[in-house]
Amino acid sequence: MSDETREVRQAGDRRATPRRYLMCRPSYFGVTYSINPWMEPDRPSSAETALAQWKGLHDTFATLGHDVQLIEPVAGLPDMVFAANGATVVDGKVLVARFRHRQRADESAAYLDWFRERGWSEVKMAQYTNEGEGDFLFVGDEILAGTGFRSDVRSHDEAHEFFGRPVVSLMLVDPRFYHLDTALSVLGDGEIMYYPEAFSTGSRALLAERFPDAVLAEAADAEVFGLNALSDGRNVMLPHRATGLAARLRERGYEPVGVELGELLKAGGSVKCCTLELRD
Numbered sequence: 001m002s003d004e005t006r007e008v009r010q011a012g013d014r015r016a017t018p019r020r021y022l023m024c025r026p027s028y029f030g031v032t033y034s035i036n037p038w039m040e041p042d043r044p045s046s047a048e049t050a051l052a053q054w055k056g057l058h059d060t061f062a063t064l065g066h067d068v069q070l071i072e073p074v075a076g077l078p079d080m081v082f083a084a085n086g087a088t089v090v091d092g093k094v095l096v097a098r099f100r101h102r103q104r105a106d107e108s109a110a111y112l113d114w115f116r117e118r119g120w121s122e123v124k125m126a127q128y129t130n131e132g133e134g135d136f137l138f139v140g141d142e143i144l145a146g147t148g149f150r151s152d153v154r155s156h157d158e159a160h161e162f163f164g165r166p167v168v169s170l171m172l173v174d175p176r177f178y179h180l181d182t183a184l185s186v187l188g189d190g191e192i193m194y195y196p197e198a199f200s201t202g203s204r205a206l207l208a209e210r211f212p213d214a215v216l217a218e219a220a221d222a223e224v225f226g227l228n229a230l231s232d233g234r235n236v237m238l239p240h241r242a243t244g245l246a247a248r249l250r251e252r253g254y255e256p257v258g259v260e261l262g263e264l265l266k267a268g269g270s271v272k273c274c275t276l277e278l279r280d
Helices: 003-008 047-065 108-116 152-164 201-210 243-251
Strands: 021-023 068-070 087-090 093-096 122-125 135-139 142-147 167-170 184-188 193-194 235-239 255-259
Touching: 021 047, 047 068, 047 167, 047 255, 068 087, 087 135, 087 152, 087 255, 093 108, 093 152, 108 122, 122 235, 135 184, 142 152, 142 184, 167 201, 193 243, 243 255
Parallel strands: 021 068, 093 122, 142 167, 235 255
Antiparallel strands: 087 093, 135 142, 184 193
């Protein structure tokens, strides 16, 4: 990025692009099992609080002019609220997730049906463990793909073959950041922000080479899921407690929009986890 370009961007010359998102109400939310370090079944959780916080995020998207579609929640699937994990959608093609843990396995059928019933023509169930946009993030003309805790590294080749896009593999090493979207966020124009310590040495070097101007998160912001954020090219929705990242984003010309999703963080999710982008 040239100094001139950076000056323009820091001056606020960012453009929001209307997006299409898929979300799922947390009607059956609850932390009833543990499949990541954030989940403590003995700690009280509230579907009512989760729903109120989720609605705040939903309404923020609507206010910003984005088209939000809904998938019906299924009883017995409390993590279905994390719609980003349900699939990856690029160029109108849908690769539906295959979950690692049995507690989430039945979500795949719900997402498969939703896309097929609405006329998406290229819809495929992943062959290998693949947790959707939790581990597959589209940036520029390529896909960044995470592995180490959830998605099988073989799913990266499968995604490359299905989407016909370059796929860059990244190794996650900190179990608190078990999905790529908990440690890295796409901002726009080929820009990202990420937490280096969540990645292996090799993946850190790769990210530094490909994205030399990336926003680097401090531990304090990463640990409140500040990187589980979503950008429309100008507005960046992120947990309101990630104040350091919010300041850095303003310096780059983005508009941070803080939201409260603390109840959903009890299950290891926040803004991006709740939101699947429909790219057609």
